[in-house]
Amino acid sequence: MFRMDYEPSSMQLDDEVSRSPMPSPRAQKRPRPLKVLPSGGDEECSSQSLSQSRSAGEPSTCSKALSGRPPIPKLREIQPPMPRNPYLVRADDDSHVFQASQSCLNRGNYSRFLWDYHQEVELGHGNFSKVYRAVHRLTGVPFAIKTNRSPITTLQARNMWLNEMQALAAVQHHPHIVGLYDAWFEPDVRGDAEQAYLKLELCGDSLGGVFKRRVQLKEQEVLDMLRQIASALKRIHDLGMVHLDIKPDNIYIALESSQANNNSCAAACSSSGISTGNVYKLGDFGLAIVQGGQRAGTSEGDSKYLAPEALKSRDFLNSGLADRLDIFALGASAYELLRGSELPKNGQVYHDIRAGKIFLPGSNQRLVGLLKKMMAPDPAQRPTAEQLLRSPLLTPAGSTGGQLQPQQSPLPLSQ
Template sequence: RCPLKESNMVSRYRKEFLELEKIGVGEFGSVYKCIKRLDGCVYAIKRSKRPLAGSSDEQLALREVYAHAVLGHHPHVVRYYSAWAEDDHMIIQNEYCNGGSLQDMLLENAKLGQYLPETELKEILLQVSMGLKYIHNSGLVHLDIKPSNIFICHKMAVAGPAGQEESDSEDEFSSGVVYKIGDLGHVTSITNPQVEEGDRRFLANEILQEQYCYLPKADIFALALTVALAAGTAPLPHNGAMWHHIREGNIPPIPQKLPHLFLELLKLMIHPDPVERPSASALIKHPVLSPSREKAVQLQKQLNVEKCKTAMLERELKAARLAETLMKDQTLGSAKLQESETSSKQNSKRLVGGKSCRSVSFTLGY
């Protein structure tokens, strides 16, 4: 790995991007909403703290870049575009999520005394599980799943050719919101882990015990607590009796009524034994979540069927109109032909009559 070094080059950041506003501050540094001058698109630019070279922050920065390089593109992972070092700062160009973070949403809800409803909690659990499945199948673990690292994209609807609204999102979800996993600074390999502990409030006990046999299950543990916070549970403790109580397999109190099966699933996700926790793949197929997903998929299928029916009817109507036009042309042509034949016969009769020999009598004398 090459350490970051100070550069005297003209700032690429200032040259290529127009900074609009600061939209976040975190462990890594600050995040800015920027417009790229070349394409006019909006991006989220992460700029690391100073000094970076040789520090632990440098390792987090490089780890995030390497993780993005391995993962590529997935609809439930914040998209990575580019990264470079500049004046002892690491700068990362990522996808801009127009809905902010889940943490931002929860803070707003707390001010209003509101909680996310069951349907939305299931959407979060389902979609983040999809992102985790992709990360885990790529041989990596996130190790810092929490509300501030889950980002929200509101699906943009554009007018279709027939005035219909079409979504530009790659997935169809009933809520109209796509949840994405971001901040990959703690990502590490499953088979050769170099664990940098994330937020203690969301940390599974086995990670603290340096038991790394079931690293993906630590992400499942953190996801359950993230959903509990979205459901309205009180802020999680950093340590103490309640911290240990949670790690004994107890979901912290949730101030809204949720189905028993849903609560049991969350409880299973924080089971003290990581082996007992479901995998991300199992969560996606879980009966508690699949009806929501199946409904969205079924509605999309029905819509596709209706579109096919409409297209077929349009083709049949077009064919019928074409056939009608051909029949009219044929009828008209036939009528003209018949009229022509009738006229021809009449002319022929007159012509025959003109050539008829009249009776002539000749008297021959001998």
């Protein structure tokens, strides 16, 4: 008698093996190397040959096929979605429905600026930078985005942009300084370089733009500008910083929404004496520096508004009176706006202005005297920003007390 013990589950039949979910190693297909075709006139042949070879499992039959190099994908530029904000822009049917947003950008080529913001129009540009009006894609809020014109390829160029980011961040939040909301670097899509981005408060036109349109500013408007920018300079100088680029192109007129916000902060803005007119904001801190510190760049600012001591010595930032450079430039900016014609960049008149020879026929002599003090050849004779704010002409009572004569006709542009 025999006894056989076995388990039926351990026995496998041939047909069970054939139904196993794991394929046999001999049944696996090994991928064939792709043969890449050159771009050019044979694109149609290459695409057709490659598609047929993939379907049939055979290599391409195109005579010009090359092997050994991976295919180069063709990138297609796709605009990211931009949902409408129903609280800012009403639809025709007045429906308050949020639009769904689905990612469609290749994250390998991710650009925060292109992904998060819709670039609308260029607002202006300089030698090294350009500014765009850009709308945030999710919220619909417009901002001013400042970036570099040429790719950043050196450490010095990167430090110049980093200096502006940090300087502007240090002086926040002041009612007469352009607001900084964010700043970042990202790889440049054009090569081995970087792009810098500053997300700034969106303002209106600059006084330089107003001047170029031949719009004559009244004396009261210039006094308002002097008072408000002097308040911004006091903030800057109290932190031990110097702006070094005060000029009409860097003084902006705030938009109406910003003016309403600033005027609502009466307690915070009382020291700056905001009037019922325009609100002015100082921007562009690319040349800012700590007094006596090391400069990130080599530019000394616009020569039209440069103080005379900067022409005599390269050590003017270590004199202890570096803040008076900004006072001179602010006075020169006001002088140009009242003069009605552009200040010279060189020549005899250029040196006469730096010698204290300022002429404004028909203007209030008290205002002319204030400008002469601000543009005195000796920096020690110029007022500080705090002393400037205490001037009777720049106090709210002095500027609205009717002591100024009516604005006279502007000087001809040829003078």
